[in-house]
Amino acid sequence: MSKNGAPWQENFKFSMLLYDARYRGLTIQISVLIAFLLAFFWLANNVVQNLADLGKPIEFGFLGDVAGYDINQILIDYTAQSSHGRATLVGLLNTLLVAFSGCVAATILGVIGGVLRLSNNWLVSRLVAGYVEIFRNIPVLLWIFVCMFTFTALAPSPREFRGADPEASMLFMDSVALTNRGIYIPEPLFSRPLGNIDLGIFFVSIELLLILACLIGGWLFVRKNNARALQIQNDTGERPATFLVNLAAMALPTIIILIALGFHIGKPELKGFNFKGGINMSAPFIGLWLGLTLYTTTYIIEAVRSGIQAVSKGQTEAALALGMRPGRIMSLVVLPQAMRIIIPQLISQYLNLTKNSSLAVAIGYMDLVSTLGGITLNQTGREMEAILLLMAIYLSISLTISVVMNWYNNRMKLVER
16 A cells, blocks of 8 residues: 555566566467467468469459350359459359358258157158258268259250140240259349449349339338337227238339339240240259258258257247147247257358358359369469469358358347346
């Protein structure tokens, strides 16, 4: 204590960084971090210097060169005369497409399968258990091959749709063509289009922006209208009807825009040796999507099963005592509580599915690895640049998935009072 009664404070000395327990841990951590960064920069500098000595300095100008190869499935405008950067973007979009569609399909099937896995029906639960054990104990690459070869072997070829009495016919009022080259479905078209906005790397449809604006505006109106109805219910005890007003707010503006733009459906047609028009989901995409979905579903089934079993049986018994039906109990009582356990496991499965999509190179689906890490790398000889870009892109995708799912996980946590 000092003379005036205040706590005595020791003057800081550099020796305290090592001998004072208050600072020693932080000093060691900072020292290790500095050593790691120095080693990393030394290694990176050596790599850059050695490549420069070999006449291959790290540069990314090759992305502006002409690609000179075709891609079997494109979501944006692309030709063989486009740049390698454009080809990389097309491959990235193809990767995101199969990852997103696979995650959605695997989640739906996984939730259904997880509930059936706990069914009181012995046959149903055993069938789901058998599916889980078979699919998850065989490498995913083999399932991708099986799905790809099965689809191409069973689906008819385009020539079987020819003639007065064809061997195969289109589905759904001659609007969908299922062939061994892929699935062709109708595409939305506008007879009075408004054009596109050039963003440099791709074009954005003005019609799509208008439709999205209508949907977002309708959704905001629905939220405000529901909040108003809830306030009236709290004040008066009676809730005003909102369904028709909400439905009109969501649907009418969009319908008016579609009519004004001359919206119609373009069906695929057999021309020459293949179908033209419509949206083409190529056979490699179908095989990859099915293989990844069926494989990842098994792990989501087990995640859902463990999450449901972690919920106290007293919750179900209390709901039964209130007269709720089993289906409502599962959807309104059990699953919402189980999601807190399921979501962390879903994050891992989504990341695995996204990274496993790089196996597309084995069946010819032109994803990010096939374009940037395959043809572009071989044509330009820029191995280091291509690999660095691949690592950075996959890291960004994985971190984005983790951030979004962790945010949703925090929203699902119980709030203690």
